[in-house]
Amino acid sequence: MRDNIVALIVxxxxxxxxxxEIELPVELTADTRLFGEDxxxxxxxxxxxxxxxxxxxxxxxxxxVSLADxxxxxxxxxxxxxxxxxxxxxxAQQGASH
Amino acid sequence: MSQPxxxxxxxxxxxxxxxxxxFVARDHQVIGCSRSPTDWDTPGYQHFxxxxxxxxxxxxxxxxxxxSHGRLDNLINNAGIASMNHSLLTPLKTVERILEVxxxxxxxxxxxxxxxxxxxxxxRIVNFTTVAVPLKLEGEAAYVASKAGVxxxxxxLAREYASxxxxxxxxxxxxxxxxxxxxxxxxxxxxxxxxxxxxxLGRCEDVANVIDFYLREESDFITGQxxxxxxx
Numbered sequence: 286m287r288d289n290i291v292a293l294i295v296x297x298x299x300x301x302x303x304x305x306e307i308e309l310p311v312e313l314t315a316d317t318r319l320f321g322e323d324x325x326x327x328x329x330x331x332x333x334x335x336x337x338x339x340x341x342x343x344x345x346x347x348x349x350v351s352l353a354d355x356x357x358x359x360x361x362x363x364x365x366x367x368x369x370x371x372x373x374x375x376x377a378q379q380g381a382s383h
Numbered sequence: 384m385s386q387p388x389x390x391x392x393x394x395x396x397x398x399x400x401x402x403x404x405x406f407v408a409r410d411h412q413v414i415g416c417s418r419s420p421t422d423w424d425t426p427g428y429q430h431f432x433x434x435x436x437x438x439x440x441x442x443x444x445x446x447x448x449x450x451s452h453g454r455l456d457n458l459i460n461n462a463g464i465a466s467m468n469h470s471l472l473t474p475l476k477t478v479e480r481i482l483e484v485x486x487x488x489x490x491x492x493x494x495x496x497x498x499x500x501x502x503x504x505x506x507r508i509v510n511f512t513t514v515a516v517p518l519k520l521e522g523e524a525a526y527v528a529s530k531a532g533v534x535x536x537x538x539x540l541a542r543e544y545a546s547x548x549x550x551x552x553x554x555x556x557x558x559x560x561x562x563x564x565x566x567x568x569x570x571x572x573x574x575x576x577x578x579x580x581x582x583x584l585g586r587c588e589d590v591a592n593v594i595d596f597y598l599r600e601e602s603d604f605i606t607g608q609x610x611x612x613x614x615x
Binding site: 329333336337339340343349351 | 442443446449498501502546547
């Protein structure tokens, strides 16, 4: 499941990059930093990505997640630090709902 | 342009019902919601039964809208409740319920609508505040506080959503002859109306007129504004 979510986040990031003309690295992996130091997105782009990922998970993987989080912009414990941590966060939510 | 998709909360009766019929007549695809079923129906209107503060139900309605329409053009946050009472005689449960429906419900709908609208980089959100806010109306402390909250929420969301092409404005109606004010003594309403520049009760048409203005394509440079009826 995590791999599926990682792939989906990469797809969402690519779409967002095209739409908003954001220059993204050639390779996006689970270790790619999304936000903060060396992050590929600014805070508004991060918001757009989170929303897109929520919608794509529901559409393509068939379950609803809420990726809203109070620790969103915290450098240390944000679930949005990397593509991998975001995937873990979404997967944990799916696990919790079953 | 294809038919606009317009979501209106609190459409079972009163202003909400009027607005639903108004926008159906203007060829919008109208989606409405209320806690209980409507005793009316019209082609071009789809109803959801839910409580506006029930996050799971609200999110699943938005998911259904995304699946069936693929977008949302307009959100009209009309649902609201009031309770006329001196604060010393107001149970906390009443305060919590008013804040929940009027403020938390509005927040939830704005958030979910903006998620849908930002994909299209276009959207219009209209929230409901009230003339009771600038009038600092005694006997409506919780209601006025909740609607002042809606006004501030509108200000901030206008800024947060501007880069996504979404405008967020509010309308502040005067008393209108609906269930919301039916329990209020006539003398109180008369006193209120006397404080307006134009001394008459509001009409649903007055509200629809302001919303029509906010929804116009040409209104894309108007956001974070509050329009009070009756000359407050």
